[in-house]
Amino acid sequence: MIHEHPLAYVLGLQGIALLQGFIGEHDRDFIEARLAEIRELLDNEQLTQAVEVTPVSTVDGYRTWSATYDSPSNPVFEMDVPILKEILADVPAGMALDAACGTGRYAELLAGQGHRVIGVDSSPDMLERARKRLPDSEFREGTLHHLPVDEVDLILCGLALTHNPDLGPIFAEFARVLRPGGHLVVVDMHPDAILRGSIPTVRGPKGEPCRVVTYRHSMGDYLRASLSNGLTVRRCEELRSASMLEKTDSPGPWDVWPWSLAALAPEAAYAATGPQMVIWHFQADILHTM
Structure with a gap:
């Protein structure tokens, strides 16, 4: 089984973006915005329900x-x-x-x-x-x-x-x-x-x-x-793909994960996208x- 946790996913995207900032790919404002966003995500109760896949x-x-x-x-x-x-x-x-x-x-x-x-x-x-x-x-x-x-x-x-x-x-x-x-x-x-x-x-x-x-x-x-x-x-x-997601506040149904999860933190997702x-x-x- 695969344990898919929505909060873990968005924090993972934030982590990739922050690592890029650590090596100089993003400025101070970007990094501080990611840290503030992480605090908001941690308080989002909608992100606590994992799915077994x-x-x-x-x-x-x-x-x-x-x-x-x-x-x-x-x-x-x-x-x-x-x-x-x-x-x-x-x-x-x-x-x-x-x-x-x-x-x-x-x-x-x-x-x-x-x-x-x-x-x-x-x-x-x-x-x-x-x-x-x-x-x-x-x-x-x-x-x-x-x-x-x-x-x-x-x-x-x-x-x-x-x-x-x-x-x-x-x-x-x-x-x-x-x-x-x-x-x-x-x-x-x-x-x-x-x-x-x-x-x-x-x-x-x-x-x-x-x-x-x-x-x-x-x-x-x-x-x-x-x-x-x-x-x-x-x-x-x-x-x-160079497209930026439009920000949402809901993780959406499992069927559209991880794309709907990425939309919770579009700037981090865009930075993390390779x-x-x-x-x-x-x-x-x-x-x-x-």
Whole structure:
């Protein structure tokens, strides 16, 4: 179980902001404002009720989330497309794999760039939506550890690696599937965003609070997993949202945590906010064989 305490979260944001002030990133007025805000937060009785949250598998979590996954209100889906289009513009059209394809959002992008697309996902509910979205593409059930494909020119894997505890075996499978000189593009939640609680929220069958099991990998974890499997880094982008939250006085319902919690202390939250997503572009060595 995960013990999610609203006061602990907002104090954590304040702590990050104050540490930045300690090394000179903020002035005296900012620091004093944070300390005054902390005193107010400590007196806020609405922040005393913690929630016990159950981690659930991707299959169970995405079964629920698939119905609203492509909602326009999901801001993450607006951040990565410009960079992805830049990267894909330099990759010749060929056989492309959308690994952990979900509802087919990236598969649609790949098809639009002229690629022949195969999508793979472990969630039957997501695959059903992907097939309706792109009836002319092929979608197969499978996992990142055992991809049901042979050789492809390009792999695009989005927002999936954080749900796995060890990146090494997955990158080994990517290397097995990629043709020599092939390209791998990975979009993932940035480890800083995971630290700030950017983890999918779902409700269980009885309405109980659940989050899809998620792991925080360092940037070095991605490098070690890729380089040891014959993949060279071509590009790395860290994407940050620059929007400031509007201040509120209520923690809001659990379903919108941690965003509603951050709005209790928007200046501290803005200061504490780092990159939201990371995009990696790798290329398989020409002479690399598995």
